[in-house]
Amino acid sequence: MYLGLDLGTSGLKAVLIDDNQTLCAEATAPLSVTRPQSGWSEQNPADxxxxxxAVMSELAGQHDLKGLRAIGLSGQMHGATLLDAAGDVLRPCMLWNDTRSHRQAASLDDDPKWxxxxxxxxxxxxxAPKVAWVRENEPEVWQKMRKVLLPKDYLRLWLIGEAxxxxxxxxxxxxxxxxxxDWSDxxxxxxxxxxxxxxxxxEGSQVSGVLRDTLxxxxxxxxxxxxxxxxxxxxAAAVGMGVVKPGQxxxxLGTSGVLFAASPAYQPDAPSAVHTFCHALPNTWHQMGVILACTDALNWFANLVGSDAKSLTQNLGALAAPSETLFLPYLGGERTPHNDAAARGAFLGLGHATDQTAGTRAVLEGVSFAFKDCYDALRGTGTQINSLVAVGGGSLSDYWLNILATLLDMPIDVPKAGDFGGAFGAARLAQMAANDAGPELAVAPDTDHTIFPNPVLSEAFRAGHAQYRAAYRALKETL
Known part of the structure; x- marks a missing residue:
């Protein structure tokens, strides 16, 4: 058996699979985020x-774990977990969506070598800019700091006793x-x-260490x-979804939004604000367009109107052309393609007819326009996308997927029921490490149904996207 642990922003998820990658047990434990100031986002690593x-105790109650061979880890990226010489945490971890270090980031980015x-x-x-912020603003922490770990790697340190x-x-x-x-000196x-x-x-499919006997x-x-x-x-989600080959x-559609494409070669294009990272498998890379508020934007709107995301999206009917109400989903800045930490969200075109349904559609459309920005940025680097699979909580809304398929002019496959995300991908990486195996274990899930573009509305959505782009430029100059 193989265990995948996915340390997310809102919770830790565990998935246990057998040699056939059949789900044997799963468990989750919630996590909370603190926001002491605007733009700050932190968690306590002890949590x-x-x-x-908690999840290991729950799994043990569901299944005999004596046959476990390997554990794989997945986790939220970019967090700064700072440790002293004794391995103790010096301050709360600054998370991926913490933007307090925007000045430090701009300063580092001014040097072409980065x-x-x-x-x-x-x-x-x-x-890196988070640590630069600590150096400038928390010198007592800086002086004691001896190790910088990403969130899942702090969990690994506890599991195996090595960084x-x-x-x-x-x-x-x-x-x-x-x-x-390799690290750059x-x-x-x-x-x-x-x-x-x-x-x-x-490498992600290699052995990093052995679980401590006490655990x-x-x-x-x-x-x-x-x-x-x-x-x-x-x-990790890409490994879980079988997105490991070029064109896949x-x-x-999670808290943040990601358009992820596998690549057989390193082909960076930093000015596009596309992320070019190593993939989890040796000698492979990937590119991502990232938006900071996806279902986060929908949940924000749901809280604003006293509802919940499911209720807002379940009765929207057939796909309609974009409404007069326009939503910019920049609740905490934006990455691709703007690299603008100061950007903020907005509703435009409000009128007496703007009700809860119109607001919901505007939010879904606005986030979809942001995905279109990512898609255009990836294609601009020469990345080919031949197949597209939907994942995340927002993918439960066919209405939302209809918008995206029409905007991107590409069919979107929806997998059969099951969790093929980070925890499952981490379990697959554990299986690879235990058996010295490779990408042949990362097969795509069976498709439940496919959402096709709506050619009748394609021009209307292209026009809506153009208006969305113009609104960002106008507000950037105004605010």
Whole structure:
């Protein structure tokens, strides 16, 4: 059996599979986010360990774990978990959607070597500018800091007793030479750091270490359970969805939104604000367009009108042309294609006829327009997308997927019921590590149904997207 642990923003999910990749058991434990100031987003790493204890206890109540061979890890990217010489946490972890370090990010990005080596813009959400912020604003923490770990790799440290990371997650720090798949001494030096501050690197499908005997005994596991390198959440989801070959892509409608395409070669285009990262498998890379508020925007609107996302989206009827109401989903800045931490959301074109349904449609359309921006940016780099699979909570809405299929002019496959996300991908990586296997284990899930573009409305949505783009430019100059 193989276990996948996915450390997300809102919870830790565990998935247990057998040799045939059949689901044997699953468990979740919730996590909360604190926002002490505008633009800040933090979690206490101790809560991650407590969540891991909770899911392991729940799994043990569902299934005999004595046959477990390997554990794979997936996790939210870009977080800065800072440790002292004793391995103790120095401050709450600054998460992927924490944008307080936008000035530090801009300063680093002004030096061409960051894009040249890492292959990416230094975004405010990445790890390096967060550590630069700590250096400038929390000198007492900076002086004590001896190790910087990503969230899932702090969990790994607890599991195996060693600081280890892997290529896909490390690529989101800004310190990785993404083409060479190794830490960049030049970029670390520019941050006043050395390799001693960094974890050891492995590939996602390789062994990173062995579970500590004390944990194995407490959870009823055999000795010698290996822990695979794993992956950042999106690369792990790609392994779970079978998106590992050129031309394959998925669209994730989660808290944030991701358009992810596998690539056989390193082909960065930093000015496009497309993320070019290592994939979880050796000698493969991927590109992503990322929007910061996807279902997050829908949930925000649901709270605003005193409802919930499911109720808002379940009775929208047949796809209609974009409404007069326009929504910009930049609730906490935006990445692709704007790299604009200061951008904020807006409703435009409000009128007496704008009711709850019109507002809901506007939110779905606005987020979809943001995905269209990502799609255009990826295609602009030369990336080919031949197939597209939907994943994430927002993919439960066929209305939303109809908008996206029409905007992108591409069919979207919806998998049969099942969770093929980060936890499942992490379990597959554990299986690869335990059996010295490769991408042949990452097959695509069976398709339940396919959403096709609506050619009758394609021009109306193209026009709506053009209006959306113009609104961003106008508001950027005004606010």
């Amino acid at each position: 991650w360990l407590a969540a891991a204890e 894009r040249d080596i890492s292959g990416n813009i230094v975004f405010p959400g990445f790890t 280890v990371s892997e290529m896909s997650d490390a690529a989101g720090t800004s310190w990785l030479d993404t083409g060479r798949r 030049a970029l670390l030096e520019a941050s006043a750091l050395t390799r001693e501050h960094m974890p050891r690197l492995v 194995a005994a407490r959870w009823g596991l055999p000795k010698g359970v290996i822990v695979a390198g794993g992956a950042g959440d999106n690369a 892509a998925f669209i994730s």
